[in-house]
Amino acid sequence: MTLTSVLKFGRNIVVILAILAVAGWLAFVPSxxxxxxxxxxxxxxxxxxxxxxxxxxxxxxxxxxxxVSDSRNGRIQVFDRDGRFKRQFGTPGRGxxxxxxxxxxxxxxxxxxxxxxxNDRIQVFGLDGRARRVFGKSGSGRGxxxxxxxxxxxxxxxxxxxxxxxQRIQQLGSDGRFVRQWGTTGKIGIRAGEFNYPTDVAVGxxxxxxxxxxxxxxxxxxxxxxAFLRKWGxxxxxxxxxxxxxxxxxxxxxxxxxxxxxxxxxxxNNRVQKYSASGKFLVxxxxxGSGPGQFxxxxxxxxxGDGTxxxxxxGNNRIEKWRPAxx
Amino acid sequence: MKFKTFLQRTAIAFSLMxxxxxxxxxxxxxxxxxxxxxxxxxxxGIEKKLNAIEGVERVETNIKDGAVIVIMQDGFxxxxxxxxxxxxxxxxxxxKLEPAQSVPNAGPR
Numbered sequence: 397m398t399l400t401s402v403l404k405f406g407r408n409i410v411v412i413l414a415i416l417a418v419a420g421w422l423a424f425v426p427s428x429x430x431x432x433x434x435x436x437x438x439x440x441x442x443x444x445x446x447x448x449x450x451x452x453x454x455x456x457x458x459x460x461x462x463x464v465s466d467s468r469n470g471r472i473q474v475f476d477r478d479g480r481f482k483r484q485f486g487t488p489g490r491g492x493x494x495x496x497x498x499x500x501x502x503x504x505x506x507x508x509x510x511x512x513x514x515n516d517r518i519q520v521f522g523l524d525g526r527a528r529r530v531f532g533k534s535g536s537g538r539g540x541x542x543x544x545x546x547x548x549x550x551x552x553x554x555x556x557x558x559x560x561x562x563q564r565i566q567q568l569g570s571d572g573r574f575v576r577q578w579g580t581t582g583k584i585g586i587r588a589g590e591f592n593y594p595t596d597v598a599v600g601x602x603x604x605x606x607x608x609x610x611x612x613x614x615x616x617x618x619x620x621x622x623a624f625l626r627k628w629g630x631x632x633x634x635x636x637x638x639x640x641x642x643x644x645x646x647x648x649x650x651x652x653x654x655x656x657x658x659x660x661x662x663x664x665n666n667r668v669q670k671y672s673a674s675g676k677f678l679v680x681x682x683x684x685g686s687g688p689g690q691f692x693x694x695x696x697x698x699x700x701g702d703g704t705x706x707x708x709x710x711g712n713n714r715i716e717k718w719r720p721a722x723x
Numbered sequence: 724m725k726f727k728t729f730l731q732r733t734a735i736a737f738s739l740m741x742x743x744x745x746x747x748x749x750x751x752x753x754x755x756x757x758x759x760x761x762x763x764x765x766x767x768g769i770e771k772k773l774n775a776i777e778g779v780e781r782v783e784t785n786i787k788d789g790a791v792i793v794i795m796q797d798g799f800x801x802x803x804x805x806x807x808x809x810x811x812x813x814x815x816x817x818x819k820l821e822p823a824q825s826v827p828n829a830g831p832r
Contacts, residue, residue: 453763467763497767513767543768560764561814593814595764610764646762663762695763710763711787 424631425640430670430679431721433705435689439479440714444469447481452708452715454546454649456501456508457700458523463508464708464715465498465696472498472510472525477704479715485525490515493527500546500558500596500649500696511544511557518547518557531555531572536562536581538574546596546608546649556605558594565594565607576622578607586612586635588624595648596696600673601656608647608660613637615647615660617675628675639665642677649696649708659697659705666691668707668718686712750780753801754823755791757815760784765815766791772809776801792823 440449454465461482462475470488472495475481486495496514503509507528508521516534518541521527532541542561549555553570564579579591586592595610603620613636614629627633630643637645645664652658656673667682682691692711699705705718760766766784769791773782778799783792793801803820810817 451763467767497771499764513764514771543764543771545764561768593764648762648764693762 426642426677428679433681433718436717436719438714438716442713449713454500455696455698455708456503457698458503467497470495502547502549504549509547511547513543516541548597548599550599556597558597563591596650598650598652600652608650613644651697651699653699661694661697663693668697750795752794752823756819760789768813772813
């Protein structure tokens with residue numbers, strides 16, 4: 397083989413690799429189809445006084461109030477939409493009204509649902525902070541939890557719970573009876589309908605169930621009948637993580653808006669990603685840091701009726717407010 | 724020497740003896756090194772498992788440097804096998820367990 401032949405062979409290899417890289421990029425890195433969101437404000441710092449946080453891990457919005465899981469402080473803090481402190485409730489502990497590492501939140505019909513990681517239960521409060529009832533206990537049986545990370549409430553009042561260490565999603569009736577589950581208890585999996593430490597759940601406008609399949613770096617969607625519909629996040633949604641559009645690096649929170657769009661807290665990528673109800677990438681926003689519009693790990697997200705996005709900025713111990721760009 | 728003074732001096736001497744023998748020493752604490760400890764779901768999981776071990780007073784995690792400190796109640800120790808099992812149940816591998824410097828009691832968290 398002559399030197400010329402070797403050079404030609406090398407050139408062909410480089411060209412083929414370049415073509416594959418471009419094809420891979422086009423196939424697996426979608427472009428944003430919406431303008432980026434605009435950062436509005438942030439509030440909070442580390443501490444235990446009102447308005448301060450020690451690990452904000454969950455967020456929900458109802459009307460003009462923003463509810464935040466202030467996890468290590470064992471409480472829920474309530475703010476107006478501009479970050480002004482309004483009230484707080486809960487203390488660390490296991491009793492009714494107490495909280496053991498509250499995580500992702502849900503609000504429905506004037507009630508706040510709190511996933512308690514340490515207490516292995518879902519506790520329900522009135523929006524005024526009065527504890528009303530509790531679902532679940534420690535274990536791996538039906539209706540039992542091992543570190544629930546998030547909760548959602550279906551239109552009929554059923555609870556959907558991300559049962560983190562049990563590697564499953566449980567559905568309970570509004571009376572607490574077990575209805576069904578997705579995933580095999582205690583078994584990590586990568587195939588459709590299997591989970592790798594699910595962190596949160598959300599319900600879509602059509603009754604779909606969206607699961608933040610945390611350490612599989614993907615989202616899975618199930619129909620109202622429970623059937624698997626689709627999954628997305630990186631190539632083939634097979635636990636390939638990365639910083640590109642449409643990829644994740646651990647999904648820790650998920651929410652839907654009134655139009656059915658899906659918002660995901662992309663923890664290690666320090667951003668929030670927005671998708672259509674069917675999983676099409678729309679836009680992402682946020683970057684690593686502690687300045688305006690930056691995150692030190694985005695852990696949870698909520699969307700208000702007017703489309704304003706509130707996100708928990710875990711490492712910076714603050715809440716960020718974003719709004720859609722003017723069209 | 725008055726009787727009251729004698730009692731006071733005796734009490735002080737007894738306390739010093741106990742301290743020297745370790746009875747009044749600070750509670751034992753350990754530092755665990757755990758790979759991949761970077762999010763609260765992980766950190767809380769490890770805290771939860773370690774807190775369930777008999778004799779554990781409290782657990783402190785530092786997510787940023789992957790360190791876990793376990794402070795024991797008086798009279799209790801933590802062996803590596805027990806720590807390893809708890810960390811494994813939380814989904815991680817224990818890289819190292821070593822005695823840590825005594826940590827002042829900060830109360831429940």
